[in-house]
Amino acid sequence: MTVDTPVANVGRHLTGNTGTPQTGRGPNNVGGMNQELVLNNGVTMPALGFGVFQSPPEETSAAVETALKVGYRHIDTAAAYGNERQVGEGLRRSGVDRDDVFIETKVWVSDYGYDETLHAFEKATRKLGVDTLDLLILHQPAVDRFDRTVAAYQALETLLADGRVRAIGVSNFMRHHLTDLLARTSVVPAVNQIELHPYFAQPDVQKTDAEHGILTQAWSPIGGITFYPGYGDHRRSVLEDETIAAIAAGHHKSPAQVMLRWQLQHDRSAIPKSTNPGRIAENFDVFDFTLTDTEMAGIDALDTGVRSGPDPDVARPAFFDRVIPED
Numbered sequence: 001m002t003v004d005t006p007v008a009n010v011g012r013h014l015t016g017n018t019g020t021p022q023t024g025r026g027p028n029n030v031g032g033m034n035q036e037l038v039l040n041n042g043v044t045m046p047a048l049g050f051g052v053f054q055s056p057p058e059e060t061s062a063a064v065e066t067a068l069k070v071g072y073r074h075i076d077t078a079a080a081y082g083n084e085r086q087v088g089e090g091l092r093r094s095g096v097d098r099d100d101v102f103i104e105t106k107v108w109v110s111d112y113g114y115d116e117t118l119h120a121f122e123k124a125t126r127k128l129g130v131d132t133l134d135l136l137i138l139h140q141p142a143v144d145r146f147d148r149t150v151a152a153y154q155a156l157e158t159l160l161a162d163g164r165v166r167a168i169g170v171s172n173f174m175r176h177h178l179t180d181l182l183a184r185t186s187v188v189p190a191v192n193q194i195e196l197h198p199y200f201a202q203p204d205v206q207k208t209d210a211e212h213g214i215l216t217q218a219w220s221p222i223g224g225i226t227f228y229p230g231y232g233d234h235r236r237s238v239l240e241d242e243t244i245a246a247i248a249a250g251h252h253k254s255p256a257q258v259m260l261r262w263q264l265q266h267d268r269s270a271i272p273k274s275t276n277p278g279r280i281a282e283n284f285d286v287f288d289f290t291l292t293d294t295e296m297a298g299i300d301a302l303d304t305g306v307r308s309g310p311d312p313d314v315a316r317p318a319f320f321d322r323v324i325p326e327d
């Protein structure tokens, strides 16, 4: 096994963010600062990014343009979202320099395999209209075809070595998926993007990530998966949680802002999605207040251990086989 030496290298610092509004309302937002995280290969990434899952293509470019004008400098998309092209359009329309934006996208399962994943990189960059990616991750562990998952990751290693991507990683990997992957590959993932909100915090995955120097990135960071349609009636919306509402009222903030603050104070990356300009701005306005240790512990205690999204250990062949178009 030639796993890179794990290092406790997920650091945090505040960095000026070109174009960020100068709200200057608190110690964590001096000069319009965003929080940046240092990945295990030294690359820095804005902790708070902007998600576009389920953003209709016709609304995505406007949402991305708004986000970049508000001050976000990190966009998370995926081949499977069908809106990489519109993410690229939004970037260009915003007038923000491409080099000032951290672009993250994901390879879909139907493109797993070594050559297929190299080709998936070409598809993604063509659609986004960029030459390189800041972070390219595997969308699922795909347990029914894990050999192809490993081959896909080896293609990411090649892209990294060739300078086509600045960092590589995974998504929805649990402890055993990471253990298997690390045993068969050379580069420790920089990021593991997982379902993570107050009702489902996955402490075991977070611990595994930390042990290997992998940054945990929260998807559904304000609990979208606990309320948007299509994932079952058993769910309770974390946006309506009373504990979070009380904390929010105390800070004159919204529940979404409190959850994002909770994510950031735990040194995680979070990538909230919205297509609504007011909510896009609201979700970025989280650098001017601080949750107390008691408030942090109160939110930590809300974890139910019950997943709202799909179980990464369940194969979904028809879904996995969905073809990602060339253009």
Ligand SMILES: NC(=O)c1ccc[n+]([C@@H]2O[C@H](COP(=O)([O-])OP(=O)(O)OC[C@H]3O[C@@H](n4cnc5c(N)ncnc54)[C@H](OP(=O)(O)O)[C@@H]3O)[C@@H](O)[C@H]2O)c1
Pocket: 050, 051, 052, 053, 054, 076, 077, 139, 171, 172, 193, 194, 218, 219, 220, 221, 222, 223, 224, 225, 228, 239, 254, 256, 257, 271, 272, 273, 274, 275, 276, 279, 280, 282, 283
């Ligand atoms: N790797 C994976 O398997 C995976 C899975 C899911 C998501 N993701 C990534 O993570 C990102 C975020 O996750 P998510 O989209 O599932 O959930 P989320 O960001 O936690 O929540 C999004 C939902 O909350 C609403 N919303 C946004 N801001 C709000 C606010 N301030 N107050 C009230 N409601 C608000 C949005 O509606 P409006 O748009 O109408 O505001 C949307 O319905 C995705 O966009 C995607 O990039 C990855």
